[in-house]
Amino acid sequence: MTGKTLRTELFRLIQFEIFESFRIAAQQLAANRTRSGLTALGVIIGIIAVTLMGTAIKGIDIGFDNSMAGFGDDVLYVEQYPWNTGADYWQFRNRPDIKLNAADRLNQIIGSNPKSFLAVAINAPACIQTVLYGKRQISNVYTTGTTDQFSYVSSTECEKGRFLNEAESKSGRNVCVIGRDVASGLFANTAPLNKVVRIRGQEYRVIGVFAKQGSFLGIFSWDSQVVIPLVSYIKYFKANQENASIRVKVKDKNRMPDAIEELRGSFRRIRGLLPEQADDFAINEQKSLRSSIEPIKTGLAIAGLFITGLALFVGAIGIMNITFVSVKERTREIGTRKALGARRRTILLQFLIEAISICLVGGALGLILSYALFLLLTRVFHDFPIQFSPLLVVLALLVSVVTGILSGFAPAWQASRLNPVEALRYE
Amino acid sequence: MQESGIIIPVRLTRSKGESVIRIHGITKEYFMGHAVIQALRKVDLLIRRNEYLAIMGPSGSGKSTLMNMLGCLDTPTTGTYEFNGKDVASMEDDELAAIRNKEIGFVFQTFNLLPRSTSLQNVELPLIYAGLSRNERLIRAEQALASVGLAERMYHKPNELSGGQRQRVAIARALVNNPSIILADEPTGNLDSKTGQEIMNLFESLYATGNTIVVVTHEEIIARHARRVVRLRDGLIESDRENIED
Numbered sequence: 314m315t316g317k318t319l320r321t322e323l324f325r326l327i328q329f330e331i332f333e334s335f336r337i338a339a340q341q342l343a344a345n346r347t348r349s350g351l352t353a354l355g356v357i358i359g360i361i362a363v364t365l366m367g368t369a370i371k372g373i374d375i376g377f378d379n380s381m382a383g384f385g386d387d388v389l390y391v392e393q394y395p396w397n398t399g400a401d402y403w404q405f406r407n408r409p410d411i412k413l414n415a416a417d418r419l420n421q422i423i424g425s426n427p428k429s430f431l432a433v434a435i436n437a438p439a440c441i442q443t444v445l446y447g448k449r450q451i452s453n454v455y456t457t458g459t460t461d462q463f464s465y466v467s468s469t470e471c472e473k474g475r476f477l478n479e480a481e482s483k484s485g486r487n488v489c490v491i492g493r494d495v496a497s498g499l500f501a502n503t504a505p506l507n508k509v510v511r512i513r514g515q516e517y518r519v520i521g522v523f524a525k526q527g528s529f530l531g532i533f534s535w536d537s538q539v540v541i542p543l544v545s546y547i548k549y550f551k552a553n554q555e556n557a558s559i560r561v562k563v564k565d566k567n568r569m570p571d572a573i574e575e576l577r578g579s580f581r582r583i584r585g586l587l588p589e590q591a592d593d594f595a596i597n598e599q600k601s602l603r604s605s606i607e608p609i610k611t612g613l614a615i616a617g618l619f620i621t622g623l624a625l626f627v628g629a630i631g632i633m634n635i636t637f638v639s640v641k642e643r644t645r646e647i648g649t650r651k652a653l654g655a656r657r658r659t660i661l662l663q664f665l666i667e668a669i670s671i672c673l674v675g676g677a678l679g680l681i682l683s684y685a686l687f688l689l690l691t692r693v694f695h696d697f698p699i700q701f702s703p704l705l706v707v708l709a710l711l712v713s714v715v716t717g718i719l720s721g722f723a724p725a726w727q728a729s730r731l732n733p734v735e736a737l738r739y740e
Numbered sequence: 741m742q743e744s745g746i747i748i749p750v751r752l753t754r755s756k757g758e759s760v761i762r763i764h765g766i767t768k769e770y771f772m773g774h775a776v777i778q779a780l781r782k783v784d785l786l787i788r789r790n791e792y793l794a795i796m797g798p799s800g801s802g803k804s805t806l807m808n809m810l811g812c813l814d815t816p817t818t819g820t821y822e823f824n825g826k827d828v829a830s831m832e833d834d835e836l837a838a839i840r841n842k843e844i845g846f847v848f849q850t851f852n853l854l855p856r857s858t859s860l861q862n863v864e865l866p867l868i869y870a871g872l873s874r875n876e877r878l879i880r881a882e883q884a885l886a887s888v889g890l891a892e893r894m895y896h897k898p899n900e901l902s903g904g905q906r907q908r909v910a911i912a913r914a915l916v917n918n919p920s921i922i923l924a925d926e927p928t929g930n931l932d933s934k935t936g937q938e939i940m941n942l943f944e945s946l947y948a949t950g951n952t953i954v955v956v957t958h959e960e961i962i963a964r965h966a967r968r969v970v971r972l973r974d975g976l977i978e979s980d981r982e983n984i985e986d
Contacts, residue, residue, distance in 0.1 A: 326871035654841020
């Protein structure tokens with residue numbers, strides 16, 4: 314026989330042995346349902362912990378991505394304050410305002426450089442306002458003043474009506490486009506289009522309602538915003554110029570660092586800063602916000618890993634114990650199998666697969682239970698973004714198999730080393 | 741004790757075919773705490789193809805040890821053991837497993853069937869370890885069961901069978917790999933005398949069709965079926981003689 318046929322022969326043999334082992338494992342599990350079920354409890358809890366943790370982390374990511382979509386992943390923000398400052402607020406307090414004409418200067422610089430990484434700069438100063446319609450009012454509305462070119466740097470998709478056009482933008486007509494939540498809050502039973510709302514005492518005619526853009530954990534909602542023409546914003550909300558913001562669209566979001574460097578250089582030119590002077594402005598991008606949720610995710614992951622690890626550890630010990638019992642109970646059977654020609658490997662595989670099977674059953678049960686829990690959670694907390702991913706299922710089953718191997722190996726090894734004579738004589 | 745046989749030296753036993761088992765100067769020592777127990781001391785034995793041999797002896801005589809040795813379940817402390825010309829005395833566990841699988845068919849006093857498996861699955865087991873394909877396994881297991889008269893009981897589990905039927909399943913399992921030797925340890929010990937007789941008749945017909953059979957027993961009535969009886973005492977062969985048939 315050549316080496317190759319020998320190898321295929323061995324492969325076939327192992328294949329039969331594995332198949333036979335699974336058959337025996339199924340018989341054993343069926344015969345000892347209560348015992349196996351109790352043993353699998355640790356694994357079940359572990360898998361529920363791991364899937365719920367994964368679901369929550371994934372959910373936070375997705376919720377974040379959804380809310381980030383409003384910021385745009387190819388948009389830079391030139392502003393007075395960096396995002397995520399917190400305690401350092403005072404450090405940036407005395408920076409000069411971002412002047413509205415800086416956007417024009419930026420566009421000139423971008424236009425004169427054909428190799429620029431930047432596409433266009435658009436003014437979008439914003440402030441928080443209260444919007445009224447009749448007796449109804451909605452406060453904490455994120456109010457932005459901008460031009461018809463806003464669509465370069467933000468979603469301007471409308472579910473009703475349309476976004477600002479060039480004429481409205483240039484003339485600064487008192488029109489507005491409102492977010493979905495603003496629309497539903499103010500106009501419960503009437504059509505919002507062409508109704509007139511009041512912001513800071515000025516009247517604005519509603520020309521469009523944004524399509525739903527989502528929120529992040531209910532903290533901040535993109536659907537609670539109003540957009541008015543920049544000219545009108547400057548005219549009536551001038552006191553809020555410290556909230557000026559220039560949004561700069563980047564040509565290639567994969568060259569973000571280059572784009573940021575270019576923008577920093579251009580803006581320093583505009584500001585006339587000397588090389589030794591520090592930046593007196595901030596360039597923000599959505600990525601810098603993302604870093605603020607990392608501690609939450611890390612905390613969740615650590616807590617989840619701890620609970621999972623503990624549950625799986627306890628589960629693994631239980632399975633190891635039950636597999637030792639199983640080896641003891643079936644010593645005679647092991648002796649018989651050895652007498653009939655079972656090799657050490659065969660016996661090792663058989664008990665290892667039995668332990669793995671318990672873990673897999675536990676893992677599957679855990680997945681089913683956590684899926685039920687997940688359905689319940691989504692029903693109770695509509696807005697909480699949790700996600701049940703196929704990757705998680707694979708991960709959970711993988712964890713189960715590894716637990717099975719770790720817990721089953723010692724007893725399986727012991728079984729495989731049994732002396733056939735003593736095993737046959739065992740009562 | 742039946743003393744009617746003629747004493748024949750081992751080498752002169754019926755020369756019906758070549759030797760299957762050739763044992764020379766085998767000893768086996770066990771350690772019980774600090775004491776050394778000599779279970780076998782210098783045993784010589786030659787078993788040829790198509791012999792029907794009974795090994796007898798009181799408990800403690802070393803017959804179980806000898807049977808374990810013959811069955812390649814254990815290796816001797818000293819001495820040589822050739823099985824079909826192969827030296828098995830120095831083999832590793834897994835090599836011995838292969839010999840047991842292909843060359844030896846075991847029949848146990850307590851049947852040792854897998855309780856949750858059907859007759860067919862029980863008989864299939866050695867073939868799985870031999871690496872046969874599923875189809876081949878089924879064909880051969882069915883043939884083996886039919887040859888012991890259990891064609892109608894293939895899908896029954898041991899607890900649905902009588903003691904005699906269980907032992908016949910075990911015999912089918914022992915036969916299924918076409919072993920060089922069938923090794924039966926008190927095969928009728930757990931059966932009533934009538935059923936025991938049936939099993940012995942089955943061995944008789946297996947012998948008639950050319951099988952080599954070794955039965956370990958302490959019952960004269962069982963040993964009487966064999967053509968040759970080896971008696972052990974205190975780890976030595978006390979006598980080795982042909983059975984005179986009635």
